[in-house]
Amino acid sequence: MKHTKKWLVAAAIATSAAVALTGCTGSTTDGGGSSSDDITVGFSVYDMQYEFFQAMAAGTKEAVEANGWTYKEHDEKSDENEMVTGAIALLDSGIDVLIISPFKPDALGSIVDHAKELGVPVIVDDIGGGGTDYDAIVVSDNKDGGVQAAGYIDETVQALGLTSKKVVSITCQPDAVYAAQRNIGYEDEITSLGYEVATSLSGDSDATKAYTIMKDALAKDPDVSAVFACNDDMAVAASNAIADAGKVPGKDIVVVGYNGDPSALEAIQAGTVNATVAQDPNGMGKLTVELAKTLLDGGEITFGNDENREVYNPVTLVTSDNVADFVS
Amino acid sequence: MTSADVQKRTPLTALAERARGFHLGTFWDRWGITAVLAILVIAAIVIQPGVDRGAFLNILNITSILKEASYLGIVACAMTFAVINGTFDLSVGGQLALTSIVSLLAFGIGGSGLAIAAAIFTGIACGLVNSLLVTAMRVPPFVATLGMLFVFRGIGTLLTADGPAKLPYADFGSVFGQIGKISFGGIPLVFVIMVAFFLVGFVILRRTGLGRQVIAFGSSPAAAKFSGISAVKIRFFVFVFLGLSVGIAALTYVTRIGTADGAAQDGFELRVITAAVLGGASLQGGKGSLVGTFSAVMLVTVLNDLFRDLQVDSAWQRIILGCVLVVALAIDGLRTKFPGFSVFRRVTALRDQRVARAG
Numbered sequence: 088m089k090h091t092k093k094w095l096v097a098a099a100i101a102t103s104a105a106v107a108l109t110g111c112t113g114s115t116t117d118g119g120g121s122s123s124d125d126i127t128v129g130f131s132v133y134d135m136q137y138e139f140f141q142a143m144a145a146g147t148k149e150a151v152e153a154n155g156w157t158y159k160e161h162d163e164k165s166d167e168n169e170m171v172t173g174a175i176a177l178l179d180s181g182i183d184v185l186i187i188s189p190f191k192p193d194a195l196g197s198i199v200d201h202a203k204e205l206g207v208p209v210i211v212d213d214i215g216g217g218g219t220d221y222d223a224i225v226v227s228d229n230k231d232g233g234v235q236a237a238g239y240i241d242e243t244v245q246a247l248g249l250t251s252k253k254v255v256s257i258t259c260q261p262d263a264v265y266a267a268q269r270n271i272g273y274e275d276e277i278t279s280l281g282y283e284v285a286t287s288l289s290g291d292s293d294a295t296k297a298y299t300i301m302k303d304a305l306a307k308d309p310d311v312s313a314v315f316a317c318n319d320d321m322a323v324a325a326s327n328a329i330a331d332a333g334k335v336p337g338k339d340i341v342v343v344g345y346n347g348d349p350s351a352l353e354a355i356q357a358g359t360v361n362a363t364v365a366q367d368p369n370g371m372g373k374l375t376v377e378l379a380k381t382l383l384d385g386g387e388i389t390f391g392n393d394e395n396r397e398v399y400n401p402v403t404l405v406t407s408d409n410v411a412d413f414v415s
Numbered sequence: 416m417t418s419a420d421v422q423k424r425t426p427l428t429a430l431a432e433r434a435r436g437f438h439l440g441t442f443w444d445r446w447g448i449t450a451v452l453a454i455l456v457i458a459a460i461v462i463q464p465g466v467d468r469g470a471f472l473n474i475l476n477i478t479s480i481l482k483e484a485s486y487l488g489i490v491a492c493a494m495t496f497a498v499i500n501g502t503f504d505l506s507v508g509g510q511l512a513l514t515s516i517v518s519l520l521a522f523g524i525g526g527s528g529l530a531i532a533a534a535i536f537t538g539i540a541c542g543l544v545n546s547l548l549v550t551a552m553r554v555p556p557f558v559a560t561l562g563m564l565f566v567f568r569g570i571g572t573l574l575t576a577d578g579p580a581k582l583p584y585a586d587f588g589s590v591f592g593q594i595g596k597i598s599f600g601g602i603p604l605v606f607v608i609m610v611a612f613f614l615v616g617f618v619i620l621r622r623t624g625l626g627r628q629v630i631a632f633g634s635s636p637a638a639a640k641f642s643g644i645s646a647v648k649i650r651f652f653v654f655v656f657l658g659l660s661v662g663i664a665a666l667t668y669v670t671r672i673g674t675a676d677g678a679a680q681d682g683f684e685l686r687v688i689t690a691a692v693l694g695g696a697s698l699q700g701g702k703g704s705l706v707g708t709f710s711a712v713m714l715v716t717v718l719n720d721l722f723r724d725l726q727v728d729s730a731w732q733r734i735i736l737g738c739v740l741v742v743a744l745a746i747d748g749l750r751t752k753f754p755g756f757s758v759f760r761r762v763t764a765l766r767d768q769r770v771a772r773a774g
Contacts, residue, residue: 164729168680171672172483176723179475181468193581193674197595200587219584261578 126156128379129182130372131174133190133214134165138348139368140188143212146372147186154380167191174198178205184379186210186372192217192262208382210375213368215264216395223388225374225398226265232364232402233272233315236343239362239404240313241280243341251312253285255304257325259292259317266292266317269345269364273315285311290321297321301328313341319351319363326359337361347405347413355410362406365413371400448694448743449710452717459721469724474601476720482595484716485605486511486668488709490683491690492609492616493660495708497653498691499620501633501700502549504657505560508683509567510541514665515675516571519580527591534669535662541567542658546651556650564684572677579676582669595670605667612663617705625652634701690715693743714739 128151132140144160151158161177163170170190178185178201185207189195192215199219202209211224240254256274259266274284286304290297297316304311305328314329316322322344326336336342337358344351347365354360378388378398391399405413442450456471463471470476490507497503514537521533541563548559574580586592597604620626632639632649640646669675692698693714694707715736722732 160726161723162729167672167674168668172479172719173723175479176476176720179468179473179479180724191579191674193579194672196582196584196587196673197671199584200596217581217584 126154126184126383127159127182128156128376129159129161129174129177129180129185131161131163131170131177131185131187131189133163133188135162139346139366143188143368143372146369147212147376148372149369150373150376154376163190165190167194170194171197175201178202178207182207184208184210184383186212186375186379188212189214189217192264195219195221208379210378210382212371212375213265215262221396222382223378223390223396223398225371225378225400227366227371227402228391228399229265229268229402230272232345232366232404233269233274234276235402235404236269236315236345236362236364237273237276237280239406240277240315240341240343241282243361244312247338247341249312249339249341251308251310252282253308253311254282255301255311255314255325256284256287257290257297257300257314257316257321258287259290259321261289261291263292266345269317270315277315282313290316290324292318292321294320294324298324298328301325302332305329305332305334311340313343315343315345317345319344319346319348319360322360322363323350323354326354330359347403349414352405352410352414355405355407356414358407362404365403365405367400367402374398374400443746444695445704445706447746448707448714451743452710452714455714455717455721459717462721463724471721471724478598478601478603480713480716480720481606482603482667482671483720484712485603485609486664487683487686487690487716488609488712489612489664489667490657490660490687491694491708491712492613492705493653493657494687495691495694495696495703495705496616496620496629496656498688498696498698499633499700499703500629500649500653501636502556502650502653503560503688503698504545504654505557505684506541506545506564506567507657507661507687508680509564509571510538510658510661511665511668511683512675512677512679513541513567513571513574514538514662515669515672515679516574516580516677518665518669519582519675520574522582522586522589522591527589530591531594531666534665535659538658538660538662538665539655540658541661542655545658546654549654550647550650568677570677571675571679575676579674582673587673592670592673594666595668605671608663608667612660613705613709620705625649629653630701630703632700686715689740693740 128147130144130147132144135141135144148158148160159177159180159182161173163173167190171194174185174187175198178198185202187195187198187209189211195211195217196219199209199221203220208222211221213226216224254277256270258270261267270287274287278284285308286300288300290300297320301314301324304314314322314325316325322342326342329336329340329342334340337360342360344360344363347363351360351363355363381388388398391397459471463469466472468475490511494504494507514534517537518530518534522530545560545563548554548563549556582592587596594604599607620629628639628644628649629652631642632644632646636646690711691703691708694704694709694711696703696708718736718739719732
């Protein structure tokens with residue numbers, strides 16, 4: 088083939104690829120610039136590869152479509168630049184309300200700024216608000232979750248006959264301020280129940296780091312009786328570290344995670360993790376849409392915490408007793 | 416032999432005669448990527464017509480695209496110099512993260528003026544470190560900049576050990592915060608900065624001796640050395656220029672995002688090199704185009720904007736972007752590979768081949 092033809096063909100492929108893009112639209116429609124009653128809700132999500140956020144998006148979409156509104160989604164793919172550019176693009180496309188689950192809450196500044204200019208209300212779903220002027224933020228009652236975990240650990244330690252009063256606490260990434268409440272609630276409650284927090288370190292929400300932390304904690308205090316991790320990935324990793332150190336997780340050391348991820352639910356059924364605290368991301372998504380409706384109808388929101396405009400969504404402790412309800 | 420006879424037979428006049436006709440090969444050389452950009456923009460207008468909210472030509476959308484392109488464009492301009500010179504800098508991602516962090520921290524200490532100065536200063540400092548490694552210590556650029564990538568990111572992570580550096584929401588109205596925000600009738604300030612940077616780069620590359628030396632050195636280091644061009648001086652300039660570009664780019668980036676930590680903009684260096692190469696710079700050195708790089712940066716940004724608006728799956732986004740790069744390079748590769756005698760090949764082959772035969 089003559090090489091001129093080769094690049095003509097290449098150009099043709101590129102153009103047809105561009106045309107094919109028009110067929111690649113998802114199930115959502117373009118945000119309308121029309122002034123009709125059709126409300127469009129834009130949802131910008133942390134990263135759709137995580138089950139937690141998939142459930143959140145599903146809940147949000149369900150509630151939006153139940154109201155007869157249009158749903159438009161944007162995936163931040165764990166990148167703050169994508170978060171800012173994409174959320175601003177959503178705003179520019181003419182949405183009526185923005186719901187955002189921010190990858191980096193600190194980057195919300197220019198988004199909220201732009202939303203205020205366009206007169207679009209902003210509701211934050213989990214993670215954090217970055218100190219900006221959002222209209223409301225929906226979070227799980229994380230502190231209560233930590234308290235519930237501590238209470239459960241106390242019960243289980245006594246039931247298993249473990250003697251040590253030393254426990255481990257693995258926290259999430261430092262800028263997840265609401266997740267931090269889990270370990271704060273846990274550490275406060277467990278110390279008031281007479282235990283000592285021997286190790287409290289940040290696993291940065293990462294399983295590999297949590298594994299190392301648990302391994303080192305066991306090397307320092309082999310007689311630890313329980314560990315509470317800020318998320319399930321870290322709890323499962325801690326459980327593995329305990330097993331690799333020659334102990335039996337779930338029996339020699341009580342392991343409690345947070346989030347209710349499938350990996351933890353499996354581990355609870357297998358007995359290597361004792362409990363987790365299930366958030367309800369689907370319910371959180373629905374709650375944000377409820378709040379959106381209140382705002383668009385001109386109503387006022389009742390906050391759980393007026394200063395930070397927080398609205399709480401309840402959490403449930405999941406143990407081997409009720410794990411069957413959550414596996415579906 | 417009269418001077419008239421001599422004139423008739425030189426390749427230059429033959430070239431001048433042929434230049435009057437349209438030559439596809441040289442058109443692609445200079446304006447290829449720009450043409451693809453134009454086609455893409457037309458396609459975008461067709462897909463999202465009108466000027467209302469949601470349309471491609473809507474002023475908010477255009478402003479957003481121009482803002483997004485700026486930090487990539489500024490660094491890509493300097494990276495074009497590096498690629499033409501036969502080298503590249505893999506540490507620009509780390510430099511961007513570190514410069515953004517330092518700039519934000521400086522804002523907390525001394526306000527807008529200090530923040531701007533800190534960004535430029537840190538960028539140049541990073542460039543200096545790279546250039547000293549490459550020139551004084553003779554470390555190969557690939558290795559030196561790869562190592563410094565980790566060092567810069569590491570320093571950035573240390574500085575943000577207590578949490579990411581951040582521009583407080585209340586300060587978005589400050590001079591510093593406004594850099595990323597203000598626009599003149601839809602054209603953002605950061606885009607004006609990018610265009611100005613490209614103009615300066617163009618003047619240096621094509622109109623000064625320094626620029627010619629950069630190209631000559633990239634084209635053939637041995638020949639350049641024997642012509643007396645100082646390799647040290649050229650490489651020094653290239654890396655410091657890159658550092659300066661990152662300093663300016665950081666200002667356009669961090670005033671829009673408002674936060675930075677050690678892991679910011681992972682993979683940035685590859686995107687920058689992709690833009691430079693897509694714009695026509697050859698990784699073997701000696702060849703490159705600032706017009707091409709500018710068009711390539713706009714092309715990638717417009718493509719990303721379209722992907723977002725059409726809700727294209729991220730897997731497909733990556734595939735398409737990869738294909739664009741491969742197709743562009745394939746066209747370039749095919750052109751240089753097949754000089755020939757057929758009419759079609761003659762039309763699209765390198766102009767030099769024809770000049771050589773005509774002379």
